[in-house]
Amino acid sequence: MHDSLIDVARRYWAAEESRDTTQILAFFHKAATWRGPGGLLRGHDEIGTYYQASCVAYPGLKVEIVGWHGSSVEGAIRWRALFTAPTGELSELEGVNIMRVEDGLIASLHAFFDPSQLSRPMARTQPSGDQLSGRAS
Secondary structure, three states: OOOOHHHHHHHHHHHHHHOOHHHHHOOEEEEEEEEEOOEEEEHHHHHHHHHHHHHHHOOEEEEEEEEEEEOOOEEEEEEEEEEEOOOOOEEEEEEEEEEEEEOOEEEEEEEEEOHHHHHOOOOOOOOOHHHHHOOOO
8 A cells, every 4th residue: 555645745845855856756656747837847857857956946945735635646735835045045935736646656746836936035044944834933
């Protein structure tokens, strides 16, 4: 028996927070699809290129799952992320991923978010857990 969608999603985001492309790709089927504001990506080569660029542009990342709805293999997951640029500037991004898992791996991921949010820095300090969750420090 394989892990449920939400279990896979939690571990996938932990891998994404590591900013290690090999760890991130380990959560995707070899022929997975990833669709987002930039278009459709197919397979490890294209998806890996996307994550490599993301990791260079934003070497720091924290992700919080805000909510989810669906079955054990397919659903919508609402998330909030805090990206750290190489300069230390922070940008918050919110979105929803529609994900489907097969054999415990992501077979398809459709990410809905506004990429212009990343061009609006929040501050020049390292994020705390309170900044990500929206609680006052």
